[in-house]
Amino acid sequence: SAVISQKPSRDICQRGTSLTIQCQVDSQVTMMFWYRQQPGQSLTLIATANQGSEATYESGFVIDKFPISRPNLTFSTLTVSNMSPEDSSIYLCSVGRPNSYEQYFGPGTRLTVT
Amino acid sequence: AQSVTQPDIHITVSEGASLELRCNYSYGATPYLFWYVQSPGQGLQLLLKYFSGDTLVQGIKGFEAEFKRSQSSFNLRKPSVHWSDAAEYFCAVGAEEGQGAQKLVFGQGTRLTINP
Numbered sequence: 001s002a003v004i005s006q007k008p009s010r011d012i013c014q015r016g017t018s019l020t021i022q023c024q025v026d027s028q029v030t031m032m033f034w035y036r037q038q039p040g041q042s043l044t045l046i047a048t049a050n051q052g053s054e055a056t057y058e059s060g061f062v063i064d065k066f067p068i069s070r071p072n073l074t075f076s077t078l079t080v081s082n083m084s085p086e087d088s089s090i091y092l093c094s095v096g097r098p099n100s101y102e103q104y105f106g107p108g109t110r111l112t113v114t
Numbered sequence: 115a116q117s118v119t120q121p122d123i124h125i126t127v128s129e130g131a132s133l134e135l136r137c138n139y140s141y142g143a144t145p146y147l148f149w150y151v152q153s154p155g156q157g158l159q160l161l162l163k164y165f166s167g168d169t170l171v172q173g174i175k176g177f178e179a180e181f182k183r184s185q186s187s188f189n190l191r192k193p194s195v196h197w198s199d200a201a202e203y204f205c206a207v208g209a210e211e212g213q214g215a216q217k218l219v220f221g222q223g224t225r226l227t228i229n230p
Contacts, residue, residue: 031216041222042204042220042222043158045218092158094158096216100165100208100216101148101208101209101218102163105159106157
């Protein structure tokens, strides 16, 4: 399995600002995913970020609010834009193995918006 | 659409007791099934997976799960729990969407509390 790191591990931000979360993998991977986990809830997929193509967003998530970059096979960023308290969540990145659905997760970024 | 149901939101067991966490899925074909564990303040760790073959799969930390097609279930079991098993457990099913995109659909999770 891949080793995945995320920065920052946590942050407290003011409403109206933006935060960029970084996800770094120790090996080259094609498939990367970004999830949101609201307090006490399960994981909701925000988007799939495959290298070489535009990110694919799930219903209810838009690029203007959650822009994603995938510059290479080991790195991705998720930006949470114009934040409101409703954006307070844990944001997790994961990497996938092709044709297996198996995913490995980073430690998450705990975001609190005040 | 694929879905996963974990009927138990919260379970409490005594240390040393056996454990079974329930998971039911909805999927037309043979599913790819997973159990993940999330300890407080941590990301998700893959416990075990089922793709095909033997319906009883072994995972890490002494966990096992049994795939029962007739019941659309994939229940997680452990014969004797340890205090360190206290965590949130998520069942997930692999779902193929358009253009071959492969996603995981997660259940709501079961929070496990261990009594000393």
